[in-house]
Amino acid sequence: MSRKPAPASTLPDVIAAEPRSALTVEMLAAAAGASAEDGIWLDVIRKMDEVYNDLLQYEVALEEKNATLEDTQQFISSVLTSMSDLLIVCSRAGVIESVNAALASLLGVDADALRGRTVFDLFADEESRQRAGRLFADQGSHTVEDIEMLLQAANGSAIPVSLNCTPRYNGVGKMLGLVITGRPVGELRRAYQALRRAHEDLKTTQQQLIHSEKMASLGRLVAGVAHELNNPISFVYGNTLAMKRYAERLARYLAAVHGEMPQDEREALRRELRIDRLLDDLPSLIDGTVEGAERTRDIVDALKRFSATDRDERRVFDLVEVIERAVQWVCKATANQFEVKLNLPAALDVIGSPGQVQQVVMNLVQNAADATENARERCLEISGGIEAGEAAIEFRDSGPGIPAENLDKLFDPFFTTKPVGRGTGLGLAISYGIVERHGGKLTAGNHPKGGALFGLRLPLA
Numbered sequence: 001m002s003r004k005p006a007p008a009s010t011l012p013d014v015i016a017a018e019p020r021s022a023l024t025v026e027m028l029a030a031a032a033g034a035s036a037e038d039g040i041w042l043d044v045i046r047k048m049d050e051v052y053n054d055l056l057q058y059e060v061a062l063e064e065k066n067a068t069l070e071d072t073q074q075f076i077s078s079v080l081t082s083m084s085d086l087l088i089v090c091s092r093a094g095v096i097e098s099v100n101a102a103l104a105s106l107l108g109v110d111a112d113a114l115r116g117r118t119v120f121d122l123f124a125d126e127e128s129r130q131r132a133g134r135l136f137a138d139q140g141s142h143t144v145e146d147i148e149m150l151l152q153a154a155n156g157s158a159i160p161v162s163l164n165c166t167p168r169y170n171g172v173g174k175m176l177g178l179v180i181t182g183r184p185v186g187e188l189r190r191a192y193q194a195l196r197r198a199h200e201d202l203k204t205t206q207q208q209l210i211h212s213e214k215m216a217s218l219g220r221l222v223a224g225v226a227h228e229l230n231n232p233i234s235f236v237y238g239n240t241l242a243m244k245r246y247a248e249r250l251a252r253y254l255a256a257v258h259g260e261m262p263q264d265e266r267e268a269l270r271r272e273l274r275i276d277r278l279l280d281d282l283p284s285l286i287d288g289t290v291e292g293a294e295r296t297r298d299i300v301d302a303l304k305r306f307s308a309t310d311r312d313e314r315r316v317f318d319l320v321e322v323i324e325r326a327v328q329w330v331c332k333a334t335a336n337q338f339e340v341k342l343n344l345p346a347a348l349d350v351i352g353s354p355g356q357v358q359q360v361v362m363n364l365v366q367n368a369a370d371a372t373e374n375a376r377e378r379c380l381e382i383s384g385g386i387e388a389g390e391a392a393i394e395f396r397d398s399g400p401g402i403p404a405e406n407l408d409k410l411f412d413p414f415f416t417t418k419p420v421g422r423g424t425g426l427g428l429a430i431s432y433g434i435v436e437r438h439g440g441k442l443t444a445g446n447h448p449k450g451g452a453l454f455g456l457r458l459p460l461a
Contacts, residue, residue, distance in 0.1 A: 371399035
């Protein structure tokens with residue numbers, strides 16, 4: 001009744017052709033007559049069946065694990081082959097166990113020829129070998145990063161590389177050796193130079209965006225600035241014409257005095273030309289002209305400060321004065337009646353660039369004017385004071401407020417809800433960056449009683 005086990009390669013076919021089951025055992029029992037001795041043989045056959053089935057299961061599991069292992073080895077091999085960085089795997093004694101294609105290509109040697117050699121043979125000078133020796137003397141107790149050494153190529157040339165060294169362990173935590181990675185220093189330097197150039201280009205572009213937005217804001221304020229300049233210039237012009245007439249009278253009177261005109265005629269001419277009134281009026285005319293010229297100078301100076309690219313300017317200035325000047329300019333340029341209520345202390349000294357901070361304030365005031373364009377009451381309340389060592393300013397308008405879906409995007413570049421031609425979408429984004437560079441914070445939200453609420457905080461000087 002016993003049969004020989006089938007060869008391992010044909011076991012699945014045997015299972016398919018002759019499955020051993022309880023029915024087979026019962027047939028054998030019937031043929032044997034169910035004697036006591038036959039019962040022993042039946043137990044043996046049953047045990048053989050169980051062992052046979054276990055062997056089949058072990059073989060299937062082993063084949064699955066072998067397939068998984070082959071896939072893993074293929075994956076690791078493809079990763080190592082595609083790596084552009086250098087890779088060396090060595091034992092605790094420094095014997096090379098594996099290298100990748102990038103290292104072999106850099107040195108101009110075959111990867112198989114490097115296996116079994118010591119890692120010290122790869123270095124071109126004694127200093128590099130000594131530094132490597134110190135790494136192995138520490139037994140890789142810590143990770144070493146960006147250590148520069150010289151590798152020797154097959155043609156004898158020395159190649160500077162930057163290496164990182166990391167210990168590797170087995171499953172129970174025992175150190176097996178070191179893993180060394182790196183790349184040529186020339187490549188790193190080129191990457192750093194490209195990164196530096198990109199950073200400089202980004203800074204230049206950022207300054208150009210700030211200046212462009214500033215010029216766009218200035219363009220919208222031309223009408224207000226022209227009105228501001230028109231008042232003192234008209235004042236100076238009127239005073240100058242008056243002084244010109246006075247000068248003609250004085251010249252006529254002095255000619256009469258020096259021409260030996262009789263006393264009674266000189267007095268009559270003096271009354272006719274109103275010389276005494278002229279002399280009394282002349283100081284006020286001169287003072288008014290000087291004041292108008294100074295006002296014009298201040299406005300032009302403010303324009304120059306606002307339009308200048310003062311990226312590096314850092315000085316103490318009065319934030320309240322900057323806010324008042326920004327409000328004055330925006331209100332002059334606003335077509336319809338737009339009221340701004342100020343509730344600020346006498347002075348708030350902060351440090352930074354007054355031109356850039358004025359750009360931020362003007363942008364906030366202009367946005368409030370635009371937001372309240374269709375409101376029943378066009379109003380902006382600016383209040384502030386000192387909180388926690390900072391100048392804290394709030395801008396609350398009487399507009400409809402900011403939609404909830406726009407709050408998270410409000411400071412994103414090029415995001416705008418204004419019609420085409422009315423906004424660039426850069427004002428708030430640039431303002432946010434300016435305030436951040438000043439060490440402050442710019443926030444946006446909605447007031448509980450309605451309207452948008454912007455918060456500006458800047459460190460005190």
